[in-house]
Amino acid sequence: MRKKLTFGIVLSFLFILGLGVYFYWRHEKHYKIVCYLATWSAYRQPPMNYNIDKIPGNICTHVVYSFVGLDGESFELKLINPKFDSSEHGLQNFTALHKKWPHLKLLVAIGGWSEGGESYSEMVKEEERRKTFVASVMSFLEKYKLNGLDLDWEYPGEASRGGHPDDIENLSKLLQELRTEFDKHHYILSAAVPATEYYVKQGYSIQNLTKYLDQIHIMTYDLRGTWSGSADVHSPLTVRPHDKAEYAKTNVRNGLELWTNGGATKKKLMVGVPFYGRSFTLVNKDNPHLNAPIIGPGAPGIYTNESGMLAYYEICNNMKRHGWTKEWDDVGQVPYAYHEDQWVGYEDEESLMIKMKLIKDGGYGGAMIWSIDMDDLNGECGNKNALLQVINDNLKC
Secondary structure, eight states: OHHHHHHHHHHHHHHHHHHHHHHHHHHHTOOEEEEEEEGGGGGSOTTSOOOGGGOOTTSOSEEEEEEEEEOTTTOOEEOSOHIIIIITOHHHHHHTHHHHOTTOEEEEEEEOGGGOSHHHHHHHTSHHHHHHHHHHHHHHHHHHTOOEEEEEOSOTTOGGGTOOTTHHHHHHHHHHHHHHHHHHHTOEEEEEEEOSHHHHHHHOOHHHHHHHOSEEEEEOOOOSSGGGTBOOOSSOSSOOTTOOGGGTTOSHHHHHHHHHHTTOOGGGEEEEEESEEEEEEESOTTOOSTTOBEEEEOOOOTTTOOTTEEEHHHHHHHHHHSOOEEEEETTTTEEEEEETTEEEEOOOHHHHHHHHHHHHHHTOOEEEEEOGGGSOTTOSSSSTTHHHHHHHHHHHO
């Protein structure tokens, strides 16, 4: 009897242990797919206008509504586009995604490139201003039934963006204060941060961000552009032979190592991938190779209408219907394409598979996308939402 009892106890113990290992494995393998939505995409010309009901909530784990702003006088959160956000019920429709996709975590992003940094620097430097801001955030999240806040301050400490040397310390204070309040309501606190040493060193305490943030969204894109002086891909995986000395560490691998070497927890790091390309106008159409001389930014896309960038759906359409030639950066592990004097570096399904392998092999927390409204949203070139689907398929493996 005692032997049977002992055997039963051992079996029960092994069963419980097995369950623990299983759920631990499941937890460790659960990657996040953070999908940013650029709300102004709703105003693009049909059929590329992107309404909230197009969000594929089945293949995102988090969706980030971008952007709201900061009032430089009251230091409260404010609506940047009240017409869309409020009058056209953008935020209300966004929150309604919970009805269709209960698993989705819905966040709102504050900041962005166009916001600058001066008002943020002014806000964080005084305790009362930070308290006002935190209170306004809490009120906003409660009002719209959101799951959290993403801070996209570009960039603390950067003088040309209105920053101040004290920003690095004051940002940490703000995050600590937000963390204290967020924990009471189980809100998610994240931040979009740069992947370049220059910006990181002057504006971010990596250890404090790791301590106070749930997720750190690394912007491992826009690493090249017209400012770098030649035609090049903007999210190279690693250093290439043609990279200038000042760009030797400006790539995805080095950007991630910058954060992990500084003390960041890998599982909190979301690896940023772009659903758009950086485009250029070449000096000589007969020299369309990597590092070719440029005149300036590429021509605006038909739908995105912005010089120097093209949405993935514009790029794939150019190749499918307008005779563009596709090439591959063998070291950077990303594609580029050209036609006449126009050139663009971007991501495709193959390059994203490589980056998803990097995420899994490296033990990172998942992928972050800027932005889902620039995917092949209507399946013009193949599968609908092809890039996002590749990310989902590969991170589920």
